[in-house]
Amino acid sequence: MFQQGADRNGVTMAIHLNHTIVGARDKHESATFLSEVFDLAAPEPYGPFVTVSIDEHLTFDFADWDDEIAVQHYAFLVSEDEFDEIFGRVRARGLTHWPDPHRSRSGEINTHDGGRGVYFEDPAGHMLEIITRPYGSGG
Numbered sequence: 054m055f056q057q058g059a060d061r062n063g064v065t066m067a068i069h070l071n072h073t074i075v076g077a078r079d080k081h082e083s084a085t086f087l088s089e090v091f092d093l094a095a096p097e098p099y100g101p102f103v104t105v106s107i108d109e110h111l112t113f114d115f116a117d118w119d120d121e122i123a124v125q126h127y128a129f130l131v132s133e134d135e136f137d138e139i140f141g142r143v144r145a146r147g148l149t150h151w152p153d154p155h156r157s158r159s160g161e162i163n164t165h166d167g168g169r170g171v172y173f174e175d176p177a178g179h180m181l182e183i184i185t186r187p188y189g190s191g192g
Contacts, residue, residue, distance in 0.1 A: 069110040074102070075125070076118035077177040084115040086176050090142050091129070118177075126154060128182040136169055136185050148173045154180055166190045 060066055077083035084096035084103040096103045102114040113127075131139060140162070143150055150173040152163035162171040168186030175181055 071110060072104075072112045072114050074114045074116055075127075075177075075179065076122045077115045078118070078122065079176065080115035080117045082176050083179075084113070087113060087181075090146070090181075091139055092142070122177050122179075124178050124180065126180045126182065128184060130187060131183050131185060133169075133185050136183055139183050140171060143171070143173050154182070 075083065080103045081096070084105050088094065088096050088105050091107075094106055096105050096115070098104075099114065102116050104112045104114045106112050107129075140150075149159055150162070150171045152158055152161040152171065154172055156172070162169055164170075165184075165188055166186040168184060168190075170182060170184040172180055172182045
C-alpha cells in the first residue's frame with residue numbers, strides 16, 4: 054500500500070495498487086500456491102482469472118498464458134512472525150530459496166537493513182520475495 058502523498062497541486066491523496074494480472078502456466082496451480090504459502094484466503098474465479106486477495110486493496114489476478122511468460126518479481130513486506138510462518142511453509146515444500154534475485158548461494162537468506170529477506174519461485178517461475186524491513190530503511 055502506498056502512503057498518502059500529494060498530487061502536483063499539493064492536494065493529499067492516497068493511491069493504492071488495486072490488482073495486477075499475473076501470467077501462469079496453470080492459473081489455478083499458481084493462485085493456489087500463493088494462497089497456501091502466504092496463508093491467504095482461497096483463490097476465487099473472476100471472469101477469465103483466478104484471483105487471490107493480498108490485502109484489502111490488492112488482488113493478484115492469475116491468467117493462463119499461452120505465450121512465453123515474462124518472469125516478474127513480487128516483493129512482500131511482512132512482519133517477523135509472518136516471515137517465520139511463510140518461510141517455514143517454503144522450506145516444508147522443499148522449495149529452493151536464495152538471499153538475492155540473482156540466485157547466488159542457494160539455501161541462504163539476507164539480513165539487509167537489520168531485517169530478513171528471502172527469494173523463491175512460484176510454479177510459473179515468478180520470483181517472490183518476503184522481507185521484514187524495506188530496503189534502504191537502515192538497521
